[in-house]
Amino acid sequence: MSNSTVRFMQGNEALVEGAIVAGARFFAGYPITPASEITEGMSARLPLVGGVFLQMEDEIASMGAAIGASMAGGKCLTATSGPGFSLKQEGIGIASMMEIPVVIVDVMRGGPASGMSTLPSQMDVMQARWGCHGDHPIIVLSPATVTECYELTIKAFNLSELIRQPVILLSDAIVGHLRERIELPDPSTVKIINRKMTDKPPEEYAPFAAGEDAVPFFAERGTAYRYHMCSNVHTEQGFPADTNNEVAAKLITRLHRKLENYADEITCYQFFGPKDYDVLIVSYGCVTRAAKDAEKVLNEEGKATAVLQLQSLWPFPRAIVADYAARAGKVLMPEINLGQLIDQVRLATDRPVEGLNRCDGAEITPRQIIEKVREM
Numbered sequence: 001m002s003n004s005t006v007r008f009m010q011g012n013e014a015l016v017e018g019a020i021v022a023g024a025r026f027f028a029g030y031p032i033t034p035a036s037e038i039t040e041g042m043s044a045r046l047p048l049v050g051g052v053f054l055q056m057e058d059e060i061a062s063m064g065a066a067i068g069a070s071m072a073g074g075k076c077l078t079a080t081s082g083p084g085f086s087l088k089q090e091g092i093g094i095a096s097m098m099e100i101p102v103v104i105v106d107v108m109r110g111g112p113a114s115g116m117s118t119l120p121s122q123m124d125v126m127q128a129r130w131g132c133h134g135d136h137p138i139i140v141l142s143p144a145t146v147t148e149c150y151e152l153t154i155k156a157f158n159l160s161e162l163i164r165q166p167v168i169l170l171s172d173a174i175v176g177h178l179r180e181r182i183e184l185p186d187p188s189t190v191k192i193i194n195r196k197m198t199d200k201p202p203e204e205y206a207p208f209a210a211g212e213d214a215v216p217f218f219a220e221r222g223t224a225y226r227y228h229m230c231s232n233v234h235t236e237q238g239f240p241a242d243t244n245n246e247v248a249a250k251l252i253t254r255l256h257r258k259l260e261n262y263a264d265e266i267t268c269y270q271f272f273g274p275k276d277y278d279v280l281i282v283s284y285g286c287v288t289r290a291a292k293d294a295e296k297v298l299n300e301e302g303k304a305t306a307v308l309q310l311q312s313l314w315p316f317p318r319a320i321v322a323d324y325a326a327r328a329g330k331v332l333m334p335e336i337n338l339g340q341l342i343d344q345v346r347l348a349t350d351r352p353v354e355g356l357n358r359c360d361g362a363e364i365t366p367r368q369i370i371e372k373v374r375e376m
Contacts, residue, residue, distance in 0.1 A: 294370045
């Protein structure tokens with residue numbers, strides 16, 4: 001007998017529930033449209049499960065508080081929108097270098113600067129990948145439904161803990177604010193991953209000595225284990241070595257190798273449509289909803305069309321895109337920006353790839369996709 005619960009929830013609310021189930025017990029944030037419901041939800045939910053909620057003075061402090069709480073052993077969440085996401089970039093870079101698990105939610109809205117505070121966009125895709133300076137690794141997931149807000153939040157926490165890595169959940173104003181039916185599973189049935197702890201005695205422990213999977217082990221804080229955490233290039237003992245070429249190359253290469261080793265766990269996507277198709281629509285986030293509606297109409301017209309929804313954006317799942325694109329004659333990439341991910345799709349395939357773009361604060365509609373495919 002199933003112990004699941006059926007709810008009618010907003011995307012941001014489902015994200016909060018996913019975070020609680022994943023074990024998040026600390027939140028630091030600052031209200032910002034269209035992500036404020038996450039801050040409000042965590043302020044209500046965390047005290048009920050023994051967690052800590054902090055509204056900080058700004059997004060910079062919020063990111064720093066989340067990093068500090070994670071260093072102390074907690075599972076931590078922070079949430080914002082585009083302008084606040086810009087302010088968090090230095091902290092995300094620090095978390096990448098010091099290998100601190102933390103989940104950062106960006107509910108995208110139009111930009112640049114303060115932009116369009118209440119209107120949707122997908123304009124932060126490249127910022128999510130390259131917003132920090134340096135050649136840093138990053139994981140970015142993107143939900144398209146309320147259920148995916150719940151599920152991908154749990155996945156984000158699991159990946160963050162498994163790989164010792166900040167993970168970005170790139171939502172948008174449409175997905176964050178829409179309400180739809182969701183079936184929440186019994187929390188006891190949800191797979192939860194916690195961080196790996198060392199079994200070495202304190203005198204043999206080095207905080208950045210990695211295992212075979214390139215991921216270092218944690219040690220329990222407040223015990224005999226000693227930590228030195230440094231955002232500079234550092235040795236396995238955690239001390240600065242930023243003028244040592246050999247140490248720098250070894251560290252930065254290992255940071256990227258972590259993600260390569262766990263590529264199968266990171267990569268996630270969905271496919272909709274017939275087995276044989278002439279046109280492949282590659283989508284992510286809220287545009288997937290329009291693409292799926294368009295796919296049904298086009299197939300009824302006899303225009304064989306399929307949709308590949310990318311749920312993991314970075315590392316970019318090039319092999320997956322290449323495989324599905326190889327079965328098509330043409331590829332369409334609709335985005336609510338002027339084309340931030342289309343070049344990655346073009347690099348993955350020799351098929352012609354066309355874009356469909358909006359940057360006026362409005363969503364891409366099924367009708368627009370249908371008309372574009374007819375032209376193609």
